[in-house]
Amino acid sequence: MAVQSAESKVDVLIVGAGPAGVMCANALSLAGVNVRIVDKRDAKVATGQADGIAPRTTEVFQSYGLADRLLREGCRVYMAAFYNPNETGGIELSNRAPDVTAPSARYPFELALHQGAIEAIFLDSMKTRGVEVQRSTRPTGIELSTDAAELVDPTSYPVKVTLECLSLDGTAHHEVVHAKFVLGADGAHSWVRNAFGITMDGEQTDFIWGVLDMVPDTDFPDIRNKSLIHSNNGSCLLVPREAERIRIYIQIADTDVCDPKTGRVDKDRMSPEQLLKVAQKSLIPYTLNPTNGINWWTLYIIGQRVASKFSVHNRVFIAGDACHTHSPKAGQGMNASMNDSHNLAWKLAYVLRGWAPISILSTYESERRKYALDLIAFDKIYATLFSGKPVTKENVNGVSHEQFLKTYQTFGGFTSGIGVHYDRSVLVSENAHPTLVRNMVVGERVAPQNFVGAADSTPYNLQDLLPSDFRFKLLVFTGDFNEPIQTRKVEGLVKSLERPESFLNKYPRERFDITTISKGNKLEFDYLKVPQLLRPHWSKVLLDDTDVSGTIGGKGYAYYGIPDEGALVVVRPDGYITIITPLDGADEINKYFAGFMNA
Amino acid sequence: MAVQSAESKVDVLIVGAGPAGVMCANALSLAGVNVRIVDKRDAKVATGQADGIAPRTTEVFQSYGLADRLLREGCRVYMAAFYNPNETGGIELSNRAPDVTAPSARYPFELALHQGAIEAIFLDSMKTRGVEVQRSTRPTGIELSTDAAELVDPTSYPVKVTLECLSLDGTAHHEVVHAKFVLGADGAHSWVRNAFGITMDGEQTDFIWGVLDMVPDTDFPDIRNKSLIHSNNGSCLLVPREAERIRIYIQIADTDVCDPKTGRVDKDRMSPEQLLKVAQKSLIPYTLNPTNGINWWTLYIIGQRVASKFSVHNRVFIAGDACHTHSPKAGQGMNASMNDSHNLAWKLAYVLRGWAPISILSTYESERRKYALDLIAFDKIYATLFSGKPVTKENVNGVSHEQFLKTYQTFGGFTSGIGVHYDRSVLVSENAHPTLVRNMVVGERVAPQNFVGAADSTPYNLQDLLPSDFRFKLLVFTGDFNEPIQTRKVEGLVKSLERPESFLNKYPRERFDITTISKGNKLEFDYLKVPQLLRPHWSKVLLDDTDVSGTIGGKGYAYYGIPDEGALVVVRPDGYITIITPLDGADEINKYFAGFMNA
Known part of the structure; x- marks a missing residue:
């Protein structure tokens, strides 16, 4: 029996509570957006499925304040071991190398x-803000207005x-939801798509x-490393997991598992015991048993x-x-998914707050x-x-170990997620000063570096000053603030930022966060000498100096390649x-924000 | 109206739920000891009072798995600033130095x-094991048996x-508690004492x-550092705190606040406003206002x-x-208190489990x-x-800045708690091999050093492998395990540990934890070659090598001064x-345990 209920409105409706869906729902809840998330399943995934978090994704978790739990619960994989056939018909260790090669x-x-x-982790986070997944709920119809005026309003x-x-009793209730935006995060067989x-x-x-999950009993020496095994009995990949698992x-021949009539994989033609036997054979001379x-x-x-497109009129998205x-073997699936909606969420929040036009959503x-x-x-x-x-x-035409290892390492920037580069768009400016800051790249993420607080000598990782809090961050690298020439430049910057046409005055201040980073000595620096505009709080002036132990920090300017004359990022x-601009580049920044930001 | 209730029994009764009391109650709850803690106050301290945690105490928190929250909630003080009189009658910065000088x-x-x-932090931890403070409860009578046989049973x-x-209605209930042990952690005016x-x-x-607590409005440049101020208008000490406070x-003259008749401090003779004025005067030319x-x-x-003694017949203790x-200014009070009961708790647990005789409690x-x-x-x-x-x-006979600074730094080991040294006793062996391991000292704590897991290259701080879990830890520094001479020594050690008279066989294995630490290269080492007895789990074999980033670890042997021929700690x-003994020193260790441990 179907019961018709009332209609309702929501700013963002998310279909699907997998990694992409819950990342988006949590981020939007953090932004205070009116969001609703539904999932056709009656419970969250209990076991199996994707489970690899790449380094950049962990950074993103950290930016939401969610990395602590991830790091506590997850199994860390530091090392990769490469096994290849030996003379006796079995496999042997060719070499080990760091699993993550992005420096x-x-x-x-x-x-x-x-x-x-x-x-x-996301569900618990968004629950603290009152957002929960509505389960056993699926879309049965979707219509997008064709009214051009409505679409851009x-x-x-x-x-x-x-x-x-x-x-629970099997009754189906129907509800019509009118949404400003819909995100289809509903998996490979996406209904929304x-x-x-x-x-x-x-x-x-x-x-x-x-794929097999087990707690192993084995004499394989790399059972707690990621092991990439090429044997004459087939390839396999072994990944350590939490809880001793x-x-x-395991690679298998299609003849073993495909229905000859349809050509499709037929799970009935394979059993976990058979799979295990294939794995055991490729691991000889080592033994492996669950x-x-x-x-x-x-x-x-x-x-x-x-997908041929990721959005319909910037109103319906898929992620x-x-x-x-x-392939799941490079561990990219869940990472790509979560980073899709990490990319989309803040843009949706900006549009819904009226801070930016709908057109910015094309950059998704x-x-x-x-x-x-x-x-x-x-x-x-x-x-x-x-x-x-x-x-x-x-x-002789097979894959050599050297060839495989080289590919593995060449793509390290990619597989780690660190190397993601967003091209020029309304949200990513042309790199007008490509040689100014050598190792910061427009369109890429900020690499981690440690600095110390000028007021209290606390070491800070710069990434922790760039939380996913829906603000644009202005990093003022002053050079050595105590050098008169730099002091004057910083005074000039402040004058420029105080003008009416400055983005800091044109738009509400809440959209921006300012951190000032000077060269200097923690034993001497007086943070109160930095102009008030550039130190909204005592914790917002950093020094490129080591911490009290002498082991952390002091290499930030050199690492990023910040010139003595400073820079704005x-x-x-x-x-x-x-x-990225020189210290006198405030006008370029004004222009950048004028390109998409609503007053 | 007083109501008499039934009598009850408990293994340990703790009187007082301040830092010493809750540290002990939490530790005993962790050990599964039948413990009860009462406090005469009806709620825990809300504000003020002691608030400084020294570095060693933070290590102790970490050993109980409680440092994360402490580090998250507390304000870190890295830097000390020293101010002295200048020529113009005010104060000026003489210099800054790391607040903690214990390297x-x-x-x-x-x-x-x-x-x-x-x-x-302790209350929440022990609550997860069902132990809570019984408030509005105080002892009114205490009797210790004089029966010698009973005292040693x-x-x-x-x-x-x-x-x-x-x-809540003011009714007083009385209860008689029969305890095996009582801890008086009931403060400076201790009723138990x-x-x-x-x-x-x-x-x-x-x-x-x-003492004044406030959120300051000030132009004093070291407001977020610990500032030690000697002015001609008096001394003051300024300590930054959490929540911007x-x-x-503030030093004051006794004539200002003492009752001339009794000579006692009379709080009515001073107001916070007067105190603030004294502080403001000593800070000139800087301003400070709440x-x-x-x-x-x-x-x-x-x-x-x-106190002239800390225990009565090893049955009643004070802490x-x-x-x-x-004086509270060196920030030692709460640290000494918590470390008192950290010292006592495991000994009580050993006695109550029957693992050691009551006499070990004399070492408290x-x-x-x-x-x-x-x-x-x-x-x-x-x-x-x-x-x-x-x-x-x-x-000219006043205190010079140099004199003060030198004292401050000389006592750094002491004030940090790092330098605590326990003398020889039934629980601390004679240092029979004083030059064997140069930088590990019998009677002192293990300094932090990073190693990597041989099985998975995860970096571990050795301190994290020494949790306060009531086990003795055997650290087997094998030297380079792959050197035949060291392999043979390790085999000899294993044989020795397998003999019936070995402590590992004489006492239940649950009392001991074994970690093996080898020199070696993470890219080549096979942890499965280490004898099974020395690797109870794959995570228990460590290498003195850097982690995959090359920045953590690899200096442990050199730092501790472990010789090539290895050592047991x-x-x-x-x-x-x-x-501490050589690798062939298992007999010395047997003798050490035989000195106090019950089979």
Whole structure:
């Protein structure tokens, strides 16, 4: 029996409470946005599924104040071990290398934690602000207004969604929701994507993989490292996990598992016991047995596809698996998903607060679809190498260890998420001073560096001063503030920032945060000499000096390549650099904000 | 109306829920000891009172898994600033120096946090194990058995305490509690101490100080550093605190506040406004005003006294302010108190579990009373210097800045708590190999050093492998395990540890934890080659190598001064080193444990 309920309105309706959905819901709840999130499942994922957190994603968690729990609960993977065939028909260790090869990673490890635990971090966070997932609820209809005026009016509710909610007794209630924006974070088989006929471009590969989760009993020496194993009996990937578990990805022949009639993977043609036997064979001479049975298993064929578009009129968006599917072995899926909605959330908040026009939302697709295409391109190379037969005397055209290792390390910036680069757009300025600050790149995230508070000598990681709090951050690198020439430049900057046309006066101050970073000696510096405008709080003046122990900090200017004459750096709410200028560049910054910001 | 209730039994009754009491109650609850804690106050301290946590105390918090919250909530004080009279009659900055001068401090800062927040950390922790403070409850009678046989029988309940508990309606209920042990953690005016006629040895000083808490409005440049101010208008000490507050200690003349008849401090003769005026005068030319009134204030005369004994027949103990009173300006009071009961708790647990005889409890007094005497000796020097007039042209015999600074830094090991040294006793062996491990000292705590896990390259601080979990820790420094000569030594050690007379066989294994630390390269080491006895879990084999980032670890052997031929180090449950031997020294360790441990 279906019961019709009343209609309602919401600013943002999120469909799907997987990683992309809950990241977005939590961020919007933090911004105070009127948000609602529904999921057709009646409970969150309990086990299995995606579980790798890349270094950049951990930085993003930290920017939301959520990294502590992630770090406490997750299993850290620091080291990768590469195994290859030896002379006796088994495998042997070729070498070990750091799993994360991006040198600027703040967290130089991957984190393994099951998807349910990751989602719980967001669910618990947003619950403190009263936002919870409405479960057993799915959309059954969606309509987007075709009225051009309505579509560009930020106060309108142009998306009409019909939701079906199942009660415990099986009764289906229907509800019509009018939303300003809808996010389809509803997975690889996205209902929202299909409802708008968005196609997935790309293809299925021939690589078929099985996955096993277990607590191992083994004499394999790298059982607590990520082990990439090429054997003459097939490839496998072994990843350590929380609670003494490991996960193994095992390559299998398609003839073993495909239904010859349909060509589709048929799970009934494979059992976890069979999969385990394949894994055991590829690990010879080492032994591997589950101590307590197989905890979870699955089979998949790698599909490498990207949605043809990520948005419909900037009113309906898709994110996560709804946008891109690829191999899970480089551990990218969940990371790409969460970073999709991290990218989108602050932009939605700006539009809903009236701080920016709807048009800025186009950058979601331009930034994240390009990233997804890069991801697929990488995945093709990587998955092919991974699935390839190892080079041997008999198979001279196989994949060599050197070739694989080089690829693994070359793509380290990409797989860590550190190397993400957003191209020029209304939100990312042209890099008009490309040589000014050598190691800060417009369109990339700010690398971690430690400074000390000028007022109290507390060491601060600059990333911790760039929280995802929906403010643009102005970093004022003064050079040596006590040098008269720099003092004068800083006075000039303050005059410039005090003019009526300055972004600090044109727009409400709450949208901006200012941190001043000087060269200087903590034993002598007087932070009260820094002009008041540049030190909204005593904690906002930093020095490029070591902490009291002499071990932390003091290398920031050199690391970033900040010149003696100083620089201004503006960072977006999501942590990406948008513009870099000299200290007298306030007008360029005014122009940047004038490009998209509403007064 | 008083109602008589039934009698009850408890293993440990703690009187007083201040820092010493809750530290002990939490530790005993962790050990699963039947413990009860009562306090005469009806609520915990809300504001004011002691608030400085020294570096060693933070390490102790960490050993109980409680440092995260302390670090999150507390205000870190990294820097000390020294101000002295200048030519114009005001004060000026002489210099700044790290506030903590103990080079091995893991946490190179003092933490300021009000006493109620510190107590809450323990209260919340012990509540998870079902232990809560029974408030509005005080002892009105206490009797200790004089039966010698009963006193040495660990299963007896020789202490009879009568408790009076006030209900909300003012009704007093009485209860008789029979306890195996009683801890009087009931403050400077300890009822328990007085009940047994324990005297306080020492004297009152002539130094009178006032204390003010406020959120300041000021142009004083070191308002967020600890500032030690000697002016011709008096001395004051300024300590930054959490929530934008500061605390000021202000020296005042006894004529201003003492009742001429009794010679006692009379709070009615002083107001916070008068105190503030004294502070303002000593800060000239800087201004200081409370933004929101005075949050808390008090007056005190420094008394420097130590109890003549800390225990009665090892059945009734006193701890904290009940044992020692001294000046608060070196921030030692609360630290000494918590470390008293940290010292006592594991010993009580061992006796109550039947793992050791009651006689080990004598080391509580021998270790902590000596510490208290050292503390008073230090305090006399420090308080005199602090209260002394600064040297000037007119006052050539005054305290010079150099003299004060030198004293401040000389006692850094002491004030940080890092330098605590427990002398030889049944629980601290003679240092039979004093030159074997140069920088580990029997009787002192283990300094922090980073190593990496041999199985997974995770960096670990060795202190985190020495939790306050009531186990003795055996650290096996193997030297380079892959060197044949060291491999043979380790095999010899294992044989020795496997003999029936080995402590590992003589006593239940649950009392011991083993960590093996080898020199070696994380890219090559195979932890499975380490004998099973020395790796109870894959995480228990460490390497003296850097982590994957190359920035953490790799200096442990050199720092501790571990020789190439390796060493064995045993650490007590409270983190203090008890015996150091060569790798073939298992017999010495057997002998050490035979000295006090019950089978």
